[in-house]
Structure formats: C-alpha cells, structure tokens
Amino acid sequence: MARKPRVKKSEAVEVRVSYDEKQAFMEAVDRRSTTASAVVREAMLLFIANGRLRRRNIMVSATLAATAAGMIFLGMAAKSSGDDMTGLSEFNRIDTNIDRVLSEHEFRTYMNTARHALSPESGAAAFGAAIGTLFAPYGDVIPEDFTLAARSNPDAVDQACWNSIESSWSNHIGRRFTAMDVDADTLVSFAEFRDREITQRRRSFDRLDRNASGALDQDEMVPSDDNQSTFNQYPSHITVCFGEQPLPQSELVEPARIQQAAETMMRFYDLDRNEEVSWDEYRAAFD
Structure with a gap:
C-alpha cells in the first residue's frame, strides 16, 4: 500500500x-x-x-x-493597538524557545553560516545581503565571478578561504547582536530588536533613496560620497581569499569600483524584477 x-x-x-x-x-x-x-x-x-x-x-x-489556535508559538502581547509591531514575525522566528527574548545563540542559529547564506538554499535576498556585507565594499579586488561561483560550486573555493569568510561572518553577527543588546544583559528584547534592526535598516534604506521615491534604482544601490565606508586595511577574509592587495589611493571606495557589485546586488534584491527595490524587498534581504 x-x-x-x-x-x-x-x-x-x-x-x-x-x-x-x-x-x-x-x-x-x-x-x-x-x-x-x-x-x-x-x-x-x-x-x-x-x-x-x-x-x-x-x-x-x-x-x-x-x-x-493558530498561534504556532508566535504570540506576543502588545500593550496597546498603537504599539509598533514592526519586525514581530522575524523576531518570533528567531525566538525558538518562545521566552520573548533573543539569546546570542538563537541569533547566530538564525543567521546561520556564511556558506549557507551564500548558497542557493538561503534564497536570493539573503544571498544579496551576504555579499553586501562580506564583499561589496571591496569589489575592486574581488574577481567578478567569485560570489556566483561560491554560490553554484562552493567546493571549488579553497577551504582556507571559507574558514576566513566564516570567521568574518561570525564577527559580523557578534557585532550586530552586541549593538542590539542596548542594556548589555546578554539578551535582546523585542523592543531592542525592533529599534536597532528594523529602524537601522529603514535609515539605511532612506539614505540610499536619494530621490525620496520610496524605492531604490540601480544607481542608488551605490552609496553617495557621504555614505561610503572607509577602511585602512582589507579584512582578513579578503586577503586570505585573494592575497595581499594595495589599498585604494583614496580612503573612500570609488563609486565606479562598487558599480559591478551594485549591479549584482540589484539582481538579488529586486525580487519582482521591476528594476527597483522596494522597502519590503530591502527588508526581506535580511530575513
């Protein structure tokens, strides 16, 4: 049978x-x-x-x-109907033991490994977020096809390179958790999560949305001069994977250098393929 x-x-x-x-x-x-x-x-x-x-x-x-009925352990009380519940669904997905706070272990489990974030199993938006964190600021020294190769054939990437990428990813997760934990009690409440994660994402989106249209086009995926990040050395995963590299002559990352990465990121953030990234698509990249 x-x-x-x-x-x-x-x-x-x-x-x-x-x-x-x-x-x-x-x-x-x-x-x-x-x-x-x-x-x-x-x-x-x-x-x-x-x-x-x-x-x-x-x-x-x-x-x-x-x-x-229907709770599926997602319930969380709101003090009033006017409370801002932005980010509640994501918070509840992370809060696997349903105690209304997030431990660093729960957050790390949710973020998973860099290899998973860059894999097809993670989804296109998560992939875009991972390359934005790990590679986009350093696009001038990264082979154009590296991130796509890491996604489609991860075993072709040297293990020492993967180890270094995982170390950088782990440090990134730790910094994010520490930034959320405003009261330094080693736990993150929903209010802390919402205020740090969701509010910071919205501010980042609004800074990129230079024409205030409510959506990002490809040109806006490239930070303007006052939004560019600065660095005086490449992170270890860049040097391990691609060798020692001379720093750009300017401390600012040139927009032209970031353009290729921006085109790649646009493909993965733009889920509905309408050539612009909405706030919902931008938020989904971090889920």
Whole structure:
C-alpha cells in the first residue's frame, strides 16, 4: 500500500496573546510532553471538523485552545493597538524557545553560516545581503565571478578561504547582536530588536533613496560620497581569499569600483524584477 505523502507545513497564523496566557499554555504543553504546534494543529482540525472545540478531546482547556489556535508559538502581547509591531514575525522566528527574548545563540542559529547564506538554499535576498556585507565594499579586488561561483560550486573555493569568510561572518553577527543588546544583559528584547534592526535598516534604506521615491534604482544601490565606508586595511577574509592587495589611493571606495557589485546586488534584491527595490524587498534581504 502506497504511503500517503506528507503535507508540507509551510504556513503560519499569528495571533496576539497576553504573557500570562502564553506561559500557562506552554506549561500545559510541557506537562503533557507534547509541542505547542501539535496542540494548535489538533485544535484547528477539531474546530474544522466539529465547528467547535470539544473539551474532552483536547489536551488543554477550551479557553487556552481557543487562544492558542493558530498561534504556532508566535504570540506576543502588545500593550496597546498603537504599539509598533514592526519586525514581530522575524523576531518570533528567531525566538525558538518562545521566552520573548533573543539569546546570542538563537541569533547566530538564525543567521546561520556564511556558506549557507551564500548558497542557493538561503534564497536570493539573503544571498544579496551576504555579499553586501562580506564583499561589496571591496569589489575592486574581488574577481567578478567569485560570489556566483561560491554560490553554484562552493567546493571549488579553497577551504582556507571559507574558514576566513566564516570567521568574518561570525564577527559580523557578534557585532550586530552586541549593538542590539542596548542594556548589555546578554539578551535582546523585542523592543531592542525592533529599534536597532528594523529602524537601522529603514535609515539605511532612506539614505540610499536619494530621490525620496520610496524605492531604490540601480544607481542608488551605490552609496553617495557621504555614505561610503572607509577602511585602512582589507579584512582578513579578503586577503586570505585573494592575497595581499594595495589599498585604494583614496580612503573612500570609488563609486565606479562598487558599480559591478551594485549591479549584482540589484539582481538579488529586486525580487519582482521591476528594476527597483522596494522597502519590503530591502527588508526581506535580511530575513
């Protein structure tokens, strides 16, 4: 007899619950050695089949089940309907133990390795974000086809090069986490995450959007003179992978040098291929 194929669980439904409701629900789940998602799915199936939740057929009370239905452990209370919940879905994807704060381990797990970020499995937007962090500022010394080769045939890249790239990526993740952790308690709250990650991304987008059109064209993917980064030495992964290189004569990275990288980044940020990058596409690159 043929085995029934598994249905891929690709969708999520988000509801807001109070902190006390979520804690009570998770404690009930733990006592019964099950998972939040299993209970929620059972509640949904019972409601679909019967039009109501039957107390005797579910592992939690009808009140908790009704609150939990569709939660898929994404619930987080808002103090009021006016609260800024920007970034909540991303925060909840990172918060795998559902304790309403992010540890550095959770953040590093979410960011994954550089090799994964540059691989086809990570998606085009994540690839664009990775090359923007690791390679775009140093485009004058990077072979034009290197990033695409690393994506399509990573085994062709020398292992010492990969090790150095991973070290730089790990340092980048650590710096991002430290910057988010404003109160230096080694944990990042949703407010800290939203204020640092989302607000900084928006500011970066607005700086690039020099004509204030609400979208970035290819020319705007290249920073203007006052937005260029400066450096007095190449990072270790650049020298390990491509050898010792003379620094540009100017401390500023020349726009012409960045243009090739900008064209590549445009291809990966522009998800709908309309020749401009919207705010939503720009944000998606960091997901």
